[in-house]
Amino acid sequence: MEIKTITLQPVSGNQNYVYNLGDVQAVISLGHRASVTNDYLLMIFNERLALMADARTRNQSDTTPLPANNVVKRTGSLLKASLHSTMVWTPGNYFLIVRCDETGDLCRFDLMLDQCCTFHVTGCRVCERYSTEDMLSGQLYKSGAWMLRHLMTRPGLGQFREWAIRRAQEKAFNAKRASLGNAKAMAFNSNMLVVAHGSATKQGREAISAMVNAVDVIEGDCSTFFDRTCGNPYENLNCYFSERLHYDYVRSMDTGREGEFCMLFYNLWALNDSDGRIFMDKLLSYWPDKRYFVVFYGTRQEIDALMEQYPSLRGYFPQYNRIEEEAPTAEELMQQFFMEADNAQLRLSPAATDKVCRIIAEAGCHGITARWDLNELHRYVHDTLLHGYCRHAVNDLQSGYGIKHTVEVTPEDIDSDALLPKTNSADNLFDDLDTMVGLDTIKQHMTTIANRVRFNAERRRLGLPVNEDGPYHAIFTGNPGTGKTTVARMMGKMFHTLGLLSKGDVICVDRAKMLGEFIGQTEQIMKRILVEARGNVLFVDEAYTLYRRDNDRDYGRIAVESLLGVLSSKNPDMIIIFAGYEKEMDALFSMNDGLEGRFPYKIHFADYDADQLMQIAARVLAQEQFILTPDAQSLLQQTIASAVSRRDSKFGNARWVNQLVHNGIIPAMSDRVMASVRVFDKAAYQTIEPIDIKNACSKFNAGTEVPTTRNIIGFRA
Numbered sequence: 001m002e003i004k005t006i007t008l009q010p011v012s013g014n015q016n017y018v019y020n021l022g023d024v025q026a027v028i029s030l031g032h033r034a035s036v037t038n039d040y041l042l043m044i045f046n047e048r049l050a051l052m053a054d055a056r057t058r059n060q061s062d063t064t065p066l067p068a069n070n071v072v073k074r075t076g077s078l079l080k081a082s083l084h085s086t087m088v089w090t091p092g093n094y095f096l097i098v099r100c101d102e103t104g105d106l107c108r109f110d111l112m113l114d115q116c117c118t119f120h121v122t123g124c125r126v127c128e129r130y131s132t133e134d135m136l137s138g139q140l141y142k143s144g145a146w147m148l149r150h151l152m153t154r155p156g157l158g159q160f161r162e163w164a165i166r167r168a169q170e171k172a173f174n175a176k177r178a179s180l181g182n183a184k185a186m187a188f189n190s191n192m193l194v195v196a197h198g199s200a201t202k203q204g205r206e207a208i209s210a211m212v213n214a215v216d217v218i219e220g221d222c223s224t225f226f227d228r229t230c231g232n233p234y235e236n237l238n239c240y241f242s243e244r245l246h247y248d249y250v251r252s253m254d255t256g257r258e259g260e261f262c263m264l265f266y267n268l269w270a271l272n273d274s275d276g277r278i279f280m281d282k283l284l285s286y287w288p289d290k291r292y293f294v295v296f297y298g299t300r301q302e303i304d305a306l307m308e309q310y311p312s313l314r315g316y317f318p319q320y321n322r323i324e325e326e327a328p329t330a331e332e333l334m335q336q337f338f339m340e341a342d343n344a345q346l347r348l349s350p351a352a353t354d355k356v357c358r359i360i361a362e363a364g365c366h367g368i369t370a371r372w373d374l375n376e377l378h379r380y381v382h383d384t385l386l387h388g389y390c391r392h393a394v395n396d397l398q399s400g401y402g403i404k405h406t407v408e409v410t411p412e413d414i415d416s417d418a419l420l421p422k423t424n425s426a427d428n429l430f431d432d433l434d435t436m437v438g439l440d441t442i443k444q445h446m447t448t449i450a451n452r453v454r455f456n457a458e459r460r461r462l463g464l465p466v467n468e469d470g471p472y473h474a475i476f477t478g479n480p481g482t483g484k485t486t487v488a489r490m491m492g493k494m495f496h497t498l499g500l501l502s503k504g505d506v507i508c509v510d511r512a513k514m515l516g517e518f519i520g521q522t523e524q525i526m527k528r529i530l531v532e533a534r535g536n537v538l539f540v541d542e543a544y545t546l547y548r549r550d551n552d553r554d555y556g557r558i559a560v561e562s563l564l565g566v567l568s569s570k571n572p573d574m575i576i577i578f579a580g581y582e583k584e585m586d587a588l589f590s591m592n593d594g595l596e597g598r599f600p601y602k603i604h605f606a607d608y609d610a611d612q613l614m615q616i617a618a619r620v621l622a623q624e625q626f627i628l629t630p631d632a633q634s635l636l637q638q639t640i641a642s643a644v645s646r647r648d649s650k651f652g653n654a655r656w657v658n659q660l661v662h663n664g665i666i667p668a669m670s671d672r673v674m675a676s677v678r679v680f681d682k683a684a685y686q687t688i689e690p691i692d693i694k695n696a697c698s699k700f701n702a703g704t705e706v707p708t709t710r711n712i713i714g715f716r717a
Helices: 132-137 145-151 158-180 202-212 235-254 274-286 300-309 311-316 330-343 350-365 374-398 440-461 484-497 521-533 556-568 582-591 610-623 630-645 654-675 690-699
Strands: 003-008 023-030 040-046 051-056 072-075 078-084 092-100 105-113 119-126 192-195 216-221 261-266 292-298 322-324 474-478 506-509 537-540 575-580 601-605
Touching: 003 092, 003 105, 003 119, 023 040, 023 051, 040 072, 040 078, 040 132, 051 078, 092 132, 105 132, 132 158, 145 158, 145 202, 158 202, 158 322, 192 202, 192 300, 202 216, 202 261, 202 292, 235 274, 292 300, 300 311, 330 350, 330 374, 440 484, 440 601, 474 484, 474 582, 484 506, 484 537, 484 575, 506 521, 521 537, 521 556, 556 575, 575 582, 610 630, 610 654, 630 654, 630 690, 654 690
Parallel strands: 192 292, 192 322, 216 261, 261 292, 474 575, 474 601, 506 537, 537 575
Antiparallel strands: 003 023, 023 078, 040 051, 040 092, 072 078, 092 105, 105 119
16 A cells, blocks of 8 residues: 555634544545555544544445444545544644555554644654554454444543553464464463552443453452351352353353453452452462453552452562553543533534633643542533533523524533532642641641652652652540541541542541441441541541440450551551540550551640630631621630630530530520611621620520629630
């Protein structure tokens, strides 16, 4: 196949915009007449090997329906095609593959798309057999349209595509050896460790299925293999191995299909306890076997913990078969957006297309896209955008416009704030913490942890060695109302932003939520708690209540033992925080000599002084637009100082102040205002008088005493 010239017309969008959806017209001039018996294939990929568009000739014997704009037409010595893409064309580098199946000729043209949506050919070369281009347009393309579309278009699958290309090359090489008749086929190791980005998802499992392209992918949810409430707790495990594997194998033999079976396991955290050994024994009774190969799919922490607990597994998984989902780039997020829009039957105008892409590109420049949740993108398109579009479309119809006027999403339908991910950037990581009153030691401590994480990330990027500092479990000690739970919530957000937690929420539990009433129930409760806490902060309030010195059979000991698997893992994708009074927490750790050592950080939350509590009260009132008169402010300051002077270890600190405001002062003010003559003056509903403070003292707390000889009002907290 001799190619004289190649011409690519600009994207058929709107050249007034940098980012466009549209078709690319390709005209290829051959050095000979195009034979009607030859099959030609054109494919355009971007730099990350994502398929943008493809087109091929239609033969008389070909019964597969093809869209009109995905057909290569032969006209004399010319090949003409309209390369249609459902994805957006962004400025950058691409490459075009031109293939003739009958002759085996294969050419690659390197392309550059400029800001005006015009393609420029920057290089060309003839590609040999078994090259990357040969695999993309040959074996992978012919292996199934679904596989190619899924694997070659989804974000974060760069390493998946590279692995699939390498495996296709290995299989082609084996087929060539077999054709010689004097060489045995080489056995390639297909066992894989697949590291999820964030958490293991259904989309990730589908990508693995497309990548391995096995006869059957038999999924196994490890969290369902064991059920202590059943008569036989291993019934599900036995069903998976003895029934499902056998059934799929027999079915493949009956249908004449031959090949490897992939056992794909996820929710690997469920293998960290004693049940994991039973699973492993069962697995090894079926594997290694030439009929089966194994894929473990989970977070980095899950896979590292699995390899650490079962080091003998390392020999089955070569390093080149460890594959990672990657954080989607800004360009990939753009493509995902328009895939979602296409699924929702939404068509964006050129101006709306350009606006969406610019929003995402700018977010990428500020590092926001690294933690973008694709589920949020899906919800935005199918909920927010679809709702806004329908609202404006209906309004247009009511205004007399025809249906053709309303078919496109307009820039006004794009809500920038709603589109951007709900994740703090590194720039405002400590904004919420800095606004809290006091806590100077805790603020410095959190800053040091964050700086260490970012410091390690930068060293890793520069190729310098990094000594991972392991988990970040912590002990919070202090009296009630000193900010322990609030800081824990901020830690979840912070560690999620830094990439150490896949979700970043806070799961709050205490003794009542952790313990059961009969044997075996506590284990099941803890199992559910750990499932919910995966990727989050598990905050155990009043953790010292889990230890009963005078009762060795207390279920609290079982709850603590259930946490040891997470506490001993190097990177568990979870942070456990034990909170409580300092003295009682010391007693808890006496139950297990190694327990306290599992918590690398111990943070004490000091009581607030009177001035700090006054600042908290003032902020609470200001947020709700209440105003203290000077006398009321002075009286509130005296009230707080009196309560602080008599406080004990049960004093509520900030919690007490919030209750004083919401359960004492504001109700007292409500009684005063509503009992007076109705006045529709806004200030009357905002201004707090001294009498409101006095009345609050008499009603807020049964232990309150109102001194008669002094003007200071105090509380016995």
